[in-house]
Amino acid sequence: MTIFRLVNPVQHYDWGSQKAMSELFGIANESGQPMAELWMGAHPKAPSMIMTDDQVALNALVDGQEEHLGKGSLEKFGQTLPFLFKVLAAAKPLSIQSHPNKQQALDGFAHENQLGVALDAFNRNYRDDNHKPELVYALTPFRAMNGFRPLDEMWPLFEMAGLRPLEEALSWLKKGDIKAFYEHLMSLEGEEKDQLVTAALKFAEASDHPAWQEVNRLNQFYPGDIGVLSPLLLNVIELIPGEAMFLKAGTLHAYLEGTALEIMACSDNVLRGGLTSKHVDVPELLKTIEFDTIALSDLCLKPEAEENGETRFVSPVDDFLFSVIAAENVSGALKVNAAEILFCVEGQQVIKAGEKSVELTPGSACFISAATGSYQVVGKGRLARATAIL
Template sequence: MSSGYLTRRDRSLCVRRGQLGCRLVAVLLENPVRSYAWGSPTVIPELLGRAPSGQPEAELWVGAHPGSPSTVAGDGRSLAEVIEADPAGTLGDAVVRRFGPRLPFLLKVLAVERPLSIQVHPTIEQAVEGYAGEDAAGLALDDPRRSYHDRNHKPEMAVAVTRFEALVGFDDPAAVAASLEESEHPDLVGAAAVLRDGEGLERLVRRWLTLDAGTAAQIVTALTAEASARRADPRFGLVHRLAEVYPHDRGLLLALLLRHHVLAPGEAVFVPAGVPHAYLSGVAVEPQASSDNTLRAGLTPKHVDVAEVLRILRHQPGGAVPVTPVPAGPGVELYPVPGIDELSLSRVRLTGDAAVPVPGPRLVLVVDGTAAVDGVRLARGRAAFVPAAEPDATLAGDGVAFTLTTALDQAR
C-alpha cells in the first residue's frame, strides 16, 4: 500500500473478503451503455474517451439496478453483489432500514439525438400492482410487452449538460384550445371545445388514446397537415418536428397537449410519478430512484399499454417541478427534491487541491476534467462508488463532477 491508499487488487480483496482490519473503500466502476434508436452515436463515446461503436448510444448507467448494473473495475463483480455481501458497510444502517439492502438510487447520462417516447412512471404502490399483474399474465421480464421490470417507483430529475429540450406535463388546456380553434379540421376544433370544459383534458386524453386505429389515423393525418401548414406557431411547429420522426403515431395528439421546456446547462426539472413527459434533444444527467418501470403512451414503435397509462396518468395541467440549485459549500451546488428520500444530487466544480467531502453511500461521476476520490482516479466519464464505511471520503481535482446519495440526513 502506498500513499495511504489500497491498490486496485487490494481494494478488490478487501471488498470481497471483508477480513478483519480491512476497511471498505471507494471503488472504480465500469458502467454499461444502453443502445436505443434515439441515442447519439458520438456523445457517450466522446465522454468515455473511446471510438464510437457505430450504434446510437443513448444511456450510460451508473448504479446497481439488476437490469444493467455497474461492475467493480479489475474485479468483475457487479456493484449489486458488492452491496449484497455487506449491506451495512456499503449502504449504512440508516439506508438499509429505509430502503432495504439495495442501492436506492441510479445515475444516468442521457444522450438524446432523436425524440424518445411519451411516457409516465408509477408510484411504488402502482409498481407493485403492475408487476404482480404482469407476472400473473405470464409475461417474462424480457417480454417486449412488459412495462414493469421491478416493484419500485421511478421519480427522476433531468439536469441539463447541454441545451436540453423536453415535454413535461400537460399545458394549460385553455391555451391549447385557443390554438385548436383556428383549425379547419372538425375533429381538432371539436377537441378545442372539449378542452374548454372543466374535466375536458382527461376526457380528451382518454378519447384520443382509445380511438380505433382507423379513426386515430384520420385525426393524426389532419394534425400532421395542420402542423406542416402552421410551422411558425411554436406548438404546431413542434408537432411538425415530431411528425418527421413519428409520422403516423397517435402520440402526436398527446404531444400537442404537453408543455415544452428548454433547459440551459445547469438547469433542472423534476418529473413526479404520473406526469407525462418526453425528452427531445440534448445531453443531461438523470438521477432517479433505482427502477426501470416505464409506461409508454406514444411516439414509439415499442409496446404501448393504454389501459395502464390511463391508470397512472395525472391529468392535471403542469406537473413539472423546476429545481433551482442552491450553494452547499465551496464549489458545490445541491439540487433539492422535496419529498423524495432516494435522491440528493450535487454538482461539484473542482479547482486545484481543494477537497470536497463526499461521504458514502455515494456515486461520483466526472463529466469534465479529472478528479480523485480517496485515491481512486477518475478521468472524464468515469465513476466511483463510495461506501458508507467511508464517512470521511473527499473528492479533489480539476473539473466538474456530479455526486448522488440519498436525502436521509444520516446518509449525507
C-alpha cells in the same frame, strides 16, 4: 477499500446519439452504434463493474451489505442501491411515457405476477414494484416534453387548427376536462385517427408556432402516430446546460434531443403512450397519469448552494439526491451518509479517503461506500454527485 473506480455499461438503444458520448467524454464508439445511455449503478440488468484484481459487478459487491449501502439505506430502501445514475444522449425523441407511483407499482407488479406474465415479456408493464421518479440535469441544450401545459395554452393550440374530428372533445377541454379529452384522443383508431393526424399535419406544415413545428418534427420520426400531437398538450422545454428538472410519478413526458445526466429511483417501470416500437398500453397509462397542469416556468429545479462548492438540486423524493460540486471550491472533507456515485463532468479530480484515492477525468466515475465516512476532493472542474436521502 472504500472507493472504487467504476466501469459502466453503455446501452445502445436506437434513439441514442452515435457521437455525443465520444465528443463529450472520449468514450470510444468503434462499432458506430447509437450510444443512448451509460448506466452507473447496481441494476441487475446492466450493473457497473468494479476494477479490482477480478472484475466484480457492483450489485454483487453491495447488495445487502451494510458496509457499502449503510444501515439507514438498508432499512429505508431495502437490499440494493436505491438509485440508478445515467448519462443519456438522445439523437431522436424517446417514447411518450409516464411512471407509476409506489402504490400503483406495488399493485401492478403483483397483478402481472398473478396473471403469469413473464418478467421479461414484451407486454410486461411492471418489471418491479418500485416507483420511478426522475431528475435530468442538462449537459448540452436538452429538449423535452414534461407535464400538461396550462389550460389556456392547450385548447387554443388545438382550436387554431380547426380540427373537425376533435370539435366535441375540444368543448370538454375548454371546460378543463383534460382527462376526457386525452382519453378520447388516445382511443381514436383506424380511419378516424388517420383523418385527424392528416388534418393536423396539414396545419403543422404551414404553421410557424413552435408547438406545431414540434408536431411536424415528431412526425418525421414516428409518422402517423397519434403521439405526434403531444406538443400541443405538454410543455416543450429546452434546458440550458447546468439546468435541471424533476419528472414526478404520473407525469406524461418524453425526452426529445440532447445529452443529460439522469438520476432515478431503481426501477424499470414505464407506461408508454406512443412514439415507440416498444409495448404501448393506453388503458394502463391512463390509470397512472395525473391530469394536472404546470407552467413552463415552474419546471426547473431551483439550485441550492451548499458549503464546499456543492450545489444541490432538491426534488420531492428521498430515493436520490443530486448535486454538482465545483472542485476548486471544495475546502474541507465531504461527509458520506449513504452510498454515493461521483461522475466527472469536466476537469480532473482526485477523490481521497485515507490511503485510498481514485483519479477521475471527464466521463469516469467512482462508487463510495457508506462506511467511508468522509472524503476529500482535490482538483478542478465539475463533479456530479448522486446519493440517497436518509
